[in-house]
Amino acid sequence: MCGRRARRRNGRAAEKRKAGSVTMDLHDKEILPGEILPVVVIGNGPSGICLSYLLSGYAPYLSPGAWHPNPLLHAKLREQPQRSLLDQDLEYLCEGLEGRSSNPVAVLFDSLLLPDSDFGLEHSSPLEWRYEPERAVPHLVLGKGPPGGAWHAMEGSMLTLSLANWMELPGLKLKDWMRDKRRNVRNDRATPAEIASYYEHYVSQMGLEQNFACGTTVTAVTRQPGGRDGAPPCWRVTGLQRREGEALGVTL
Numbered sequence: 668m669c670g671r672r673a674r675r676r677n678g679r680a681a682e683k684r685k686a687g688s689v690t691m692d693l694h695d696k697e698i699l700p701g702e703i704l705p706v707v708v709i710g711n712g713p714s715g716i717c718l719s720y721l722l723s724g725y726a727p728y729l730s731p732g733a734w735h736p737n738p739l740l741h742a743k744l745r746e747q748p749q750r751s752l753l754d755q756d757l758e759y760l761c762e763g764l765e766g767r768s769s770n771p772v773a774v775l776f777d778s779l780l781l782p783d784s785d786f787g788l789e790h791s792s793p794l795e796w797r798y799e800p801e802r803a804v805p806h807l808v809l810g811k812g813p814p815g816g817a818w819h820a821m822e823g824s825m826l827t828l829s830l831a832n833w834m835e836l837p838g839l840k841l842k843d844w845m846r847d848k849r850r851n852v853r854n855d856r857a858t859p860a861e862i863a864s865y866y867e868h869y870v871s872q873m874g875l876e877q878n879f880a881c882g883t884t885v886t887a888v889t890r891q892p893g894g895r896d897g898a899p900p901c902w903r904v905t906g907l908q909r910r911e912g913e914a915l916g917v918t919l
């Protein structure tokens with residue numbers, strides 16, 4: 668991340684640079700000036716949360732003795748049960764799968780998390796998630812509101828169109844969370860407010876909070892050329908962070 672930053676309070680621009688500053692004005696985040704983060708995710712909805720889970724070092728493996736209802740995929744998964752799927756040939760695993768997305772990896776992911784759920788069936792996932800900190804990639808997830816994205820903006824009392832467990836993220840069963848909260852899943856549907864609350868809980872339960880800068884709106888992303896000193900090219904992400912009623916400008 669680049670060390671330059673611009674700060675704006677109450678709409679009045681006040682350029683401020685600190686050559687030796689150790690932290691940036693992202694609330695609760697310590698980012699060294701000049702440090703380049705390998706990944707910045709813009710948007711803290713379910714996609715950003717799930718990506719953060721993977722980038723934090725959680726890796727999917729075939730559970731011992733697990734079974735997948737698709738015989739072809741099952742046979743492929745059995746070929747290298749000791750290797751994480753992250754290290755396998757995803758194109759090969761995706762071949763022949765059909766689903767609701769045009770992205771083959773998304774179809775594979777859905778099929779592994781909730782096999783045959785499109786047919787209303789409830790097979791358990793053949794995956795187990797192992798925490799392998801050596802896989803972790805430093806990253807930051809930026810989002811305008813709390814973790815959960817669009818689910819916070821919906822009318823909270825209606826019921827989801829999809830079965831509630833379709834909104835589930837790896838490693839935390841939505842039904843288990845609902846049971847712990849003493850909430851009932853009605854006709855296998857939940858309210859957007861419940862889903863939003865599940866996503867917020869997920870981020871804290873999985874220990875992802877330090878990677879989230881909420882209340883942050885990205886206003887520009889620009890390509891920075893590499894430096895003469897051999898520094899690699901990077902993207903400069905500029906935005907505003909809202910905090911306790913004030914708006915701050917930050918440049919990452």
Ligand SMILES: Cc1cc2nc3c(=O)[nH]c(=O)nc-3n(C[C@H](O)[C@H](O)[C@H](O)COP(=O)(O)OP(=O)(O)OC[C@H]3O[C@@H](n4cnc5c(N)ncnc54)[C@H](O)[C@@H]3O)c2cc1C
Pocket residue numbers: 709710711712713714715809810811812815816817818821827828829833834883884885886
């Ligand atoms: C009314 C409604 C009902 C739905 N019902 C269902 C359902 O029943 N089942 C189902 O599967 N799906 C449903 N969906 C779709 C579901 O909400 C989305 O598929 C899902 O939220 C997409 O997740 P995402 O993480 O990709 O994006 P989002 O959830 O949209 O999250 C992206 C976040 O990024 C933020 N953002 C955008 N630009 C910036 C920026 N410049 N800087 C910082 N943050 C930014 C946005 O504010 C948002 O919070 C419904 C959607 C709506 C609107």
